[in-house]
Amino acid sequence: MRWFDTHCHLDRLPESLQPVVAVQHALAVGVKRIIVPGVTGAPSHAESLYALSGVELAWGVHPDYIGECDCFDSNLEPWVGAGYTPVAIGECGLDRRSRFSLKEQKPAFVWQLNLAVRHRLPVIIHLVGHYQLAYEILTAMPEVPTAVLHSWSGSPEMAKRFVAAGASISLSGGHLHRPEKLVRLLAELPLSALLLETDAPDMAAPGWPGICNEPAALPEIAAVIAEKAGIAVEKLSEILYNNSVRIFGQGKQQQNG
Ligand SMILES: [Zn+2]
Numbered sequence: 001m002r003w004f005d006t007h008c009h010l011d012r013l014p015e016s017l018q019p020v021v022a023v024q025h026a027l028a029v030g031v032k033r034i035i036v037p038g039v040t041g042a043p044s045h046a047e048s049l050y051a052l053s054g055v056e057l058a059w060g061v062h063p064d065y066i067g068e069c070d071c072f073d074s075n076l077e078p079w080v081g082a083g084y085t086p087v088a089i090g091e092c093g094l095d096r097r098s099r100f101s102l103k104e105q106k107p108a109f110v111w112q113l114n115l116a117v118r119h120r121l122p123v124i125i126h127l128v129g130h131y132q133l134a135y136e137i138l139t140a141m142p143e144v145p146t147a148v149l150h151s152w153s154g155s156p157e158m159a160k161r162f163v164a165a166g167a168s169i170s171l172s173g174g175h176l177h178r179p180e181k182l183v184r185l186l187a188e189l190p191l192s193a194l195l196l197e198t199d200a201p202d203m204a205a206p207g208w209p210g211i212c213n214e215p216a217a218l219p220e221i222a223a224v225i226a227e228k229a230g231i232a233v234e235k236l237s238e239i240l241y242n243n244s245v246r247i248f249g250q251g252k253q254q255q256n257g
Contacts, residue, residue, distance in 0.1 A: 001030050001219070001233065001234055001237040001238075002030050002031075002032045002237060002241050003029075003030050003031045003032065003196065003218045003219055003222060003237060003240075003241065004031070004032065004033045004034075004195075004196065004240065004241050004244035004245070004248075005026065005031050005033070005034045005035065005196065005197055005198050005200075005215040005218050006035050006124075006148065006150070006170050006195045006196065006197045006244055006247075006248070007035060007037055007091070007124065007150045007151065007170060007172070007197035007198070007199050008034050008035065008036060008197065008198050008199065008200045008214075008215045009036060009037065009039070009043075009199070009200060009201060009202075010022060010023070010034065010036045010043070010049055010052075010055065010200075010215075011036060011043040011044040011045055011046075011049060012039075012044075012201055013200070013201050013212065013214070014201065014211065014212055016211055017201075017210075017211055017212060017214060019045075019048075019049055019052060019055075020052060022200075022214045022215060022216070023052045023053060023054065023055060023215070025214060025215070025216035026054075026214070026215035026216045026218070027053065027054065028216070029216050029218075029219050030219060030237075031054075031215045031216060031218050031219070032054050032241075033054045033055075033056065033244070033248075033251055034054055034055050034056070034215050035055075035056050035057070035058060035087060035088065035124075035248060036049055036055060036056070036057050036058065037058045037060055037088075037090050037091040037124050037150075038057070038058050038059045038060040038061065038086070038090070038091070039060070039061070039062040039064075039065055039091065040061060040062070040065045040068055040069060041059060041060075041061055041069055041071065041078060041079075041082075042057070042059055042079055042082035042084070043057050043058075046082050046083050046084050047082075047083035047084065050083065050084045050252075054251070056087045056248070056251065056252060057084050057086055057087065058086050058087060058088040058089060058090050058091070058124055059078060059079045059082070059086040059088075059089060059090075060088075060089050060090035060091045060092045060112060060123075060124065061092055061108060061112065062091050062092065062093075062095075062126060063092070063093055063094055063095040063098040063100060063105045063108070063109070063126065064095065064098050064099065064100070066098075066100050066104060066105060066108040067099075067100060067104070069108075072107065072108055072111045077119070078115075086119075086121060087121070087122075087248050087249060088116075088121050088122045088123060088124050088148070088248060089112050089113075089115050089116040089119070089121050089122075089123045089124070089145075090112070090116075090123050090124025090125060090126070090148070090150070091124045091125065091126040091150060092108065092109050092112035092113075092123065092124070092125065092126065093105075093109055093125045093126035093127045093134060094106070094109055094126075094127055094128075094129070094130035094133065094134050095126065095127070095128040095129065095130075096128055096129030096130060097128055097129075102130065102133075106133075106137070109134070109137065110137060113137070113138065113141055113145055114141075116145040116146075117141065117143050117145050121145070122145065122146040122147070122148060122247050122248065123145045123146070123147050123148070124148045124150050125138075125147055125148065125149050125150065125167075126150055126151075127149060127152075127153065127154065128153055131154040131155075131158045132158070135158070135161060135162060135165070138162075138165065138167070139165050144165065144166060146166065146167075146168075146247055147162070147165075147166070147167040147168070148167065148168050148169075148170055148195060148247060149162055149167055149168070149169050149170060150170045150172075150197060150199070151170060151171075151172040151174055151175075151197060151199045151203060152169045152170065152171070152175075152185070153174075156181070156184045156185045156187070156188040156189070157188070159185060159188060159189060160188045160189060163189055163190070163193040167193070168193050168194065168195050168243065168247060169185070169189055169193055169194055169195070170194075170195040170196065170197045171185070171194060171195070171196055171197070171221075171225060172196075172197050172198060172199045172203045172221065173198060173199070173203050173204055173205030173206075173208065173213060173217060173221045174199065174203040174205075175225075176205045176206055176221060176224050176225075177205075177206060179228065182225070182228055183228050186225070186228055186229045191229070191231075191236075191239050191240075191243075192239070192243060193243075194239075194240055194243060195240060195243055195244055195247070196218060196221065196222055196225070196240050196244075197218075198213055198214065198215050198217050198218055198221065199213070200212065200213040200214045200215055200217070201213050201214065204217070205217060205220060205221050205224070208220070222236055222237065222240070
């Protein structure tokens, strides 16, 4: 089986788990591709992360860090000089816990949605609260970018509305802490709209024995999701891997020939 971790902060692992080791663990259990989202723009150590097998990078500013980025007035690609080309914009979005006001968060979110459209890239959206507002912002775009709602924390009903607008919903180990809600989500959403992520180093699944969450945890998370969805884990693997490729592309190895 092969797995695709669509959201993993390899640049934020504790020192005791080097990214190169986390990637080795991941490859050993079939996690073939990993996307590292940006939080303050480009991921830290972007070039060395990008050199790791199966690792690709996004560029984005999380709503907790918008005050640390002065790029929002620019018309230039903000990743110039960072040593990589992003496969997505994100993570960006709205968060009711952010130290920045909604008034400050909103323009940064809209700017990044436009950036995604301009570069024909998918956008990885982080939402905590403000689901309806984010839905309205996204669907009011003249051209709606391909959106991934990462580690979805809203209701199954709201998820369904995003999916109807063309978005995908990414599930993480965090969902295993609320099995009843996970079952409702799975009942509401088509498998074609689902993705998987670890959101490592946070969001560890219950009982994960590692020093922190890491991409190698993905198959165990998937096994629980498959059981709750009532399908074979092999089937889930193929469907979700293909969903991820449809959104994020064939990957750097294939592109390089
Ligand atoms: Zn994240």
